[in-house]
Amino acid sequence: MASFSSLLLLLLHVLMAFKTGDGGEMTSMEDDELSGLFEVMGSLLDDPTWAQVHPQPCTDTPWPGIQCELMAQEDGDSQQDYNPTIFHVTKIHIGTDILTPPCKPTATLSPKGLLKLPYLKTLSLFNCFTVSPFSLTSSLFENNSLSTLEHLALVSNPSLHGSIPPSLGHIQSLRILSLSQNKLTGDIPQQICGLVNLQQLDLSYNQITGSVPQEIGGLKSLTIFDLSYNMIGGQLPSSVGQLQSLQKIDLGFNDLTGRVPEELGNLTRLVLFDLSHNSLSGPLPETLFGLKQLEYLVIQDNPINSGMPLFIGSLGRLKVLSFSRCGLMGPMVPSLSSLKNLTALSLDNNSLNGTVPSDLGSLPYLEQLNLSQNQLSGQMLVTEEFISRIGTRFDIRGNNGLCIKNSTSTEVKSPSCISARSRTGGNKSSRVDAEDRPDECGTMNSTLYQSNRCPRNHHRFGFGFDQVILLMVFLLSLVF
Ligand SMILES: *[C@@H]1O[C@H](CO)[C@@H](O)[C@H](O)[C@H]1NC(C)=O
Numbered sequence: 001m002a003s004f005s006s007l008l009l010l011l012l013h014v015l016m017a018f019k020t021g022d023g024g025e026m027t028s029m030e031d032d033e034l035s036g037l038f039e040v041m042g043s044l045l046d047d048p049t050w051a052q053v054h055p056q057p058c059t060d061t062p063w064p065g066i067q068c069e070l071m072a073q074e075d076g077d078s079q080q081d082y083n084p085t086i087f088h089v090t091k092i093h094i095g096t097d098i099l100t101p102p103c104k105p106t107a108t109l110s111p112k113g114l115l116k117l118p119y120l121k122t123l124s125l126f127n128c129f130t131v132s133p134f135s136l137t138s139s140l141f142e143n144n145s146l147s148t149l150e151h152l153a154l155v156s157n158p159s160l161h162g163s164i165p166p167s168l169g170h171i172q173s174l175r176i177l178s179l180s181q182n183k184l185t186g187d188i189p190q191q192i193c194g195l196v197n198l199q200q201l202d203l204s205y206n207q208i209t210g211s212v213p214q215e216i217g218g219l220k221s222l223t224i225f226d227l228s229y230n231m232i233g234g235q236l237p238s239s240v241g242q243l244q245s246l247q248k249i250d251l252g253f254n255d256l257t258g259r260v261p262e263e264l265g266n267l268t269r270l271v272l273f274d275l276s277h278n279s280l281s282g283p284l285p286e287t288l289f290g291l292k293q294l295e296y297l298v299i300q301d302n303p304i305n306s307g308m309p310l311f312i313g314s315l316g317r318l319k320v321l322s323f324s325r326c327g328l329m330g331p332m333v334p335s336l337s338s339l340k341n342l343t344a345l346s347l348d349n350n351s352l353n354g355t356v357p358s359d360l361g362s363l364p365y366l367e368q369l370n371l372s373q374n375q376l377s378g379q380m381l382v383t384e385e386f387i388s389r390i391g392t393r394f395d396i397r398g399n400n401g402l403c404i405k406n407s408t409s410t411e412v413k414s415p416s417c418i419s420a421r422s423r424t425g426g427n428k429s430s431r432v433d434a435e436d437r438p439d440e441c442g443t444m445n446s447t448l449y450q451s452n453r454c455p456r457n458h459h460r461f462g463f464g465f466d467q468v469i470l471l472m473v474f475l476l477s478l479v480f
């Protein structure tokens with residue numbers, strides 16, 4: 001896109017050279033549009049001479065934050081037929097890549113100026129409103145102002161406060177709306193749910209309250225929906241299930257309550273689903289087995305308080321699964337170990353009991369496994385390759401006597417089953433003895449390892465030197 005514009009610029013320069021050679025005068029922009037641009041830049045930038053330094057911002061005196069496009073002139077004015085095309089300002093961008101001159105402390109958006117830029121497609125201002133309070137007024141998006149906008153990004157503006165004006169819903173051409181990392185308050189206006197061309201809606205990191213509007217289902221083209229880090233409460237409307245193009249939905253760190261609607265199982269293209277840090281209750285609907293493309297399921301820190309959902313086992317593409325601190329109870333879903341693409345599994349701080357599904361410790365890409373603070377028991381089989389891959393990102397502390405078998409590493413944050421071999425000082429034949437009684441676990445007396453369910457066999461096997469070393473390394477690893 002950028003190179004296309006520069007090509008156009010180059011083309012014009014060539015054209016200009018020709019015209020100048022002919023001695024002809026060429027209008028590169030309409031006066032009204034140019035004065036609109038000067039007004040907008042004047043109200044934003046900390047350089048009163050900007051207009052003088054850039055008298056022809058589309059041609060001779062460009063500025064990197066402004067893009068223009070050559071377009072055929074609309075009214076076929078016969079006097080101007082020697083000049084069939086003209087430049088229009090299509091993009092204004094200020095961001096970390098374009099810093100000079102910076103935005104002024106009293107930066108604002110000039111509604112009058114913007115009204116004169118009828119071809120603007122992109123307006124993106126990063127870290128521009130930083131000192132004087134600035135808010136988006138309704139009039140900014142009224143009377144056809146900004147009506148051709150496709151991409152509006154006002155991001156990381158610490159002094160951009162106030163609410164999102166409902167008139168934003170007038171900009172039917174909008175494809176990307178990002179108002180992330182500002183100080184916006186108030187509700188999400190229902191009017192923006194009529195933006196049928198909107199593909200990305202990012203309102204993350206604000207102080208938005210209220211609830212997700214029922215009308216949200218109207219955003220038929222939405223692929224990215226990010227409301228994370230706000231104070232949005234209430235129930236998630238079932239109409240979210242109508243956003244059939246959705247690939248990413250992040251509602252993490254809000255105050256959502258109630259149950260997740262079963263209609264969300266219709267979001268068959270969803271790749272990322274983050275509901276973490278809300279007050280959602282369970283159980284999660286089993287219709288979510290329909291999320292066949294899902295790679296990231298992040299539910300942690302919600303009072304789900306139910307059994308572990310069975311649908312998880314059918315989400316074959318899952319890479320990251322987190323149900324930490326969700327009050328999950330009962331057994332772990334056995335089919336977890338069929339999720340071959342899992343790289344991170346966090347089930348810590350729940351009330352899961354029973355044994356760990358066999359083969360979980362041989363998942364080929366798993367790099368993080370936290371099962372700590374549950375009531376799991378028994379032996380977990382792990383391969384040596386698994387242990388060397390996962391290292392310290394493996395945690396099964398705080399369970400009911402859960403231990404790992406065939407560990408050659410002492411780096412992992414997990415109690416290992418003291419093998420019969422080491423207990424008896426390397427007698428290989430007695431390994432059979434341990435395997436005959438698979439629930440016989442290590443009995444290291446660590447306050448971090450509650451081995452309630454394991455037989456206490458201290459009288460049979462004293463702690464050998466290597467167990468003491470193991471315990472010390474284990475405790476040291478906890479300190480750091
Ligand atoms: C929009 O139009 C109305 C009436 O036509 C007028 O009162 C108002 O001032 C206009 N707003 C802007 C920002 O020009």
Ligand SMILES: *[C@@H]1O[C@H](CO)[C@@H](O)[C@H](O)[C@H]1NC(C)=O
Nearest residue numbers: 241242262263264265266287
């Ligand atoms: C979405 O799912 C619900 C129940 O899970 C179902 O009744 C409804 O028909 C589905 N809607 C569409 C558009 O598929």
Ligand SMILES: *[C@@H]1O[C@H](CO)[C@@H](O)[C@H](O)[C@H]1NC(C)=O
Nearest residue numbers: 315316317318339340341342
């Ligand atoms: C696992 O990931 C690979 C690579 O991204 C992909 O080709 C494969 O289909 C995935 N497996 C499943 C069961 O989806």
Ligand SMILES: *[C@@H]1O[C@H](CO)[C@@H](O)[C@H](O)[C@H]1NC(C)=O
Nearest residue numbers: 325326327348349350373398
């Ligand atoms: C487990 O979660 C509870 C509340 O959900 C919290 O109070 C506690 O500190 C957590 N424990 C650990 C070890 O993280």
Ligand SMILES: *[C@@H]1O[C@H](CO)[C@@H](O)[C@H](O)[C@H]1NC(C)=O
Nearest residue numbers: 329330331351352353354355
């Ligand atoms: C797991 O806990 C449930 C209660 O939450 C109990 O009914 C069940 O017997 C327990 N199962 C095991 C294997 O301890």
Ligand SMILES: *[C@@H]1O[C@H](CO)[C@@H](O)[C@H](O)[C@H]1NC(C)=O
Nearest residue numbers: 382383384385405406407419
């Ligand atoms: C540990 O597991 C590996 C791979 O599964 C196996 O080759 C090795 O013999 C086992 N070692 C012990 C001491 O059981």
Ligand SMILES: *[C@@H]1O[C@H](CO)[C@@H](O)[C@H](O)[C@H]1NC(C)=O
Nearest residue numbers: 348349370372392393394395
């Ligand atoms: C596992 O989870 C517990 C409790 O939530 C946490 O304290 C611990 O740091 C985690 N372990 C690892 C290795 O991330």
Ligand SMILES: *[C@@H]1O[C@H](CO)[C@@H](O)[C@H](O)[C@H]1NC(C)=O
Nearest residue numbers: 424425426427428429430433
């Ligand atoms: C191993 O134990 C068996 C009986 O359990 C015993 O016959 C054998 O001598 C022991 N071997 C060693 C090396 O201690």
Ligand SMILES: *[C@@H]1O[C@H](CO)[C@@H](O)[C@H](O)[C@H]1NC(C)=O
Nearest residue numbers: 443444445446447456457458
């Ligand atoms: C474990 O150690 C604590 C003190 O560190 C002690 O009170 C307790 O009796 C010990 N338990 C066993 C089973 O050795």
